[in-house]
Amino acid sequence: MTTFPGTARVEMVMGMPVSVDIRTALPARELTPLLDDAFAWLRWVDDTFSPVKEDSQIGRLNRGQTIKQIPELIEVLHRCDELGRHTDGWFEPRINGVTDPSGYIKGWALERLSRALVNAGAGDHRLNAGGDIRVRGSAAPGRRWRIGVRDPHTGLVRKVVHAHDLGLATSGGAPIVNPRTGKVQRGLGSVTVIGPDLGTADAYATAIYAMGPVLARGFATRLAESGPYETMLVLKDGQEVSTPGFAEYSGRHAQLAG
Structure with a gap:
């Protein structure tokens, strides 16, 4: 049997290029449908959870219309509520009466995939x-x-992380609202969180960015002390600081005080 040593594909989904790179040596007859199914899943997620698509379940929810009791929808909404509690409300998918799980859904979708x-x-x-x-x-x-x-603003690589099994999420490229004030947070350059579950890392990165630089440092330190999620902050002046465990993946640089 002829094997094909991996393959990759890039498609536009959720308004951005998404890449799936498979390195496992599988036959081409298996790889092609795997990639087809992968992007079909991501398009389904976009059609279901996009807050800007009128016929998505989130769009219908925000207009007070009947929604389907889809297990994945219930799972996501419940998990967003849990993450809101874990971050003392800094991860907030409902602002001004509008539900928008964008700070979690992309990471969740890739984790499931x-x-x-x-x-x-x-x-x-x-x-x-x-x-x-x-x-x-x-x-x-x-x-x-x-x-x-x-760097979500310049596209330049700030750090290189080495891992066999890891999720990495960076926030700061798109506007993130401070749920306490309702205003766009501008106190940080970016926030990167790494850990075992990409959806959770995505939500933590969103929440930490929303906090601003002072609260972000304390929360990131406590988060690292209590579990497997590590954080790197890029301050407005370009300085990088991180929790100690981040260096295990990327090398030495300034660390947040414990």
């Missing part, structure tokens, strides 16, 4: 959607993935 690829036998892969990245397995036999942490 990553698990599906593992179950399908494609355990070596990299998924990338607008700064949210999920890697599993190896880029090549025995070789960790190299993940560039890009």
Whole structure:
């Protein structure tokens, strides 16, 4: 049987280029439908959860119309509520009466896709959607993935993270509202969170950015002390500071005080 040593595809989904890079050596007859199914899933997520599509379930919810009791919809809304409590309200998917799970849904969708690829036998892969990245397995036999942490404003790589199994989410490119004031937060350059679940990392990055620089430092430190999520902050002056565990993936640089 002829094998095809991995394949990759990029498509526009959710208004951004999304890439699926599979490195597991599978037959082409298996890889092609895997990629087809991957992007069909991501388009379904966009059609279901987009707050700007009138016929999406979130769009219908915001207009007070009947919504379908889709298990994934219920799961996402419940998880957003949990993350709101875990962040003392700084992750807030409902502002001014409008539900918008965008700070969680992209990471959640890639995390679900990553698990599906593992179950399908494609355990070596990299998924990338607008700064949210999920890697599993190896880029090549025995070789960790190299993940560039890009500045969302310039596109330049600020750090390179090395890992076999990790989710990485960066916030700061799109406007993020401070839920306490209702105004766009402008106190930080960007926030990157790494950890085992990309959806959770995505929500934490959104929440920490919304806090502004002072509260963000304290929350990021406590988050690292209590679990597996590490954070790098880029301040407005370009200085980078991170929790100690971030350096295990990316090398030495300034750390947040404990």
